[in-house]
Amino acid sequence: DIVMTQSPDSLAVSLGERATINCKSSQSVLYSSNNKNYLGWYQLKPGQPPKLLIYWASTRESGVPDRFSGSGSGTDFTLTISSLQAEDVAVYYCHQYYTTHTFGQGTKLEIK
Amino acid sequence: EVQLLESGGGLVQPGGSLRLSCTASGFTFSSYAMSWVRQAPGKGLEWVSAISGGGVSTYYADSVKGRFTISRDNSKNTLSLQMNTLRAEDTAVYYCAKENSFPVFDYWGQGTLVTVSS
Numbered sequence: 347d348i349v350m351t352q353s354p355d356s357l358a359v360s361l362g363e364r365a366t367i368n369c370k371s372s373q374s375v376l377y378s379s380n381n382k383n384y385l386g387w388y389q390l391k392p393g394q395p396p397k398l399l400i401y402w403a404s405t406r407e408s409g410v411p412d413r414f415s416g417s418g419s420g421t422d423f424t425l426t427i428s429s430l431q432a433e434d435v436a437v438y439y440c441h442q443y444y445t446t447h448t449f450g451q452g453t454k455l456e457i458k
Numbered sequence: 459e460v461q462l463l464e465s466g467g468g469l470v471q472p473g474g475s476l477r478l479s480c481t482a483s484g485f486t487f488s489s490y491a492m493s494w495v496r497q498a499p500g501k502g503l504e505w506v507s508a509i510s511g512g513g514v515s516t517y518y519a520d521s522v523k524g525r526f527t528i529s530r531d532n533s534k535n536t537l538s539l540q541m542n543t544l545r546a547e548d549t550a551v552y553y554c555a556k557e558n559s560f561p562v563f564d565y566w567g568q569g570t571l572v573t574v575s576s
Contacts, residue, residue, distance in 0.1 A: 347518070369508065373549065383474065384560075386562045386563075388503070388563075390503070391499075395553055395567060395568055395569060396495075396503065396553070396555075396566055397566075397568035398562055398563060398564050401562045402558055402560070407564070424540075437502075439503050439569070441503075441563075443560065443561055443562055444516050446505065446508065447493065447495075447503065447505035447508070448505065449502060449503040451502045452502040452503070452504070
């Protein structure tokens with residue numbers, strides 16, 4: 347099974363500042379036949395279901411603000427929020443869908 | 459509008475059984491694989507099981523293999539999870555999630571709480 351490891355476990359960022367969350371997979375999630383990384387990012391707020399933010403490591407889901415961006419390839423990935431807003435307080439999860447499904451342990455994002 | 463509505467959660471004793479259901483609407487149910495994903499109290503998301511659109515192929519996390527059975531009734535737009543031999547560590551909110559063609563989870567239900575306790 348592919349193990350997903352996120353860092354840090356928690357993060358406090360000032361409003362308007364950049365937030366960066368990292369995700370590392372135990373094996374590559376890059377599928378050579380289509381050159382796509384099978385990596386997604388979700389946002390989870392209390393009392394709400396998870397929300398898909400990013401897929402293919404860097405493609406924003408429709409309706410997701412452009413302050414959210416994803417990058418990386420192979421085994422190392424990053425979710426960046428360019429200018430933190432109050433409504434971005436949540437737990438963020440990376441997700442590999444290269445072989446069945448695995449989530450990272452989550453990163454709790456708070457306001458400093 | 460895509461909607462997924464879970465039901466069937468509740469309190470059950472260790473070793474007991476429970477059946478969860480998810481009723482889908484707003485999309486062609488039989489065209490998409492579906493999954494169950496859970497979140498234990500204070501813990502992260504854990505994928506539990508998936509089933510192909512036609513119901514032929516099923517997949518399970520090692521933690522539930524042999525105890526849980528996923529199924530679907532495409533004539534009723536319903537996804538089910540039969541959970542047997544339940545353990546305390548199965549306590550969680552269980553989400554029904556639609557997989558798109560990639561497959562990422564593009565729509566989720568609100569979740570149903572399963573509590574395994576004596």
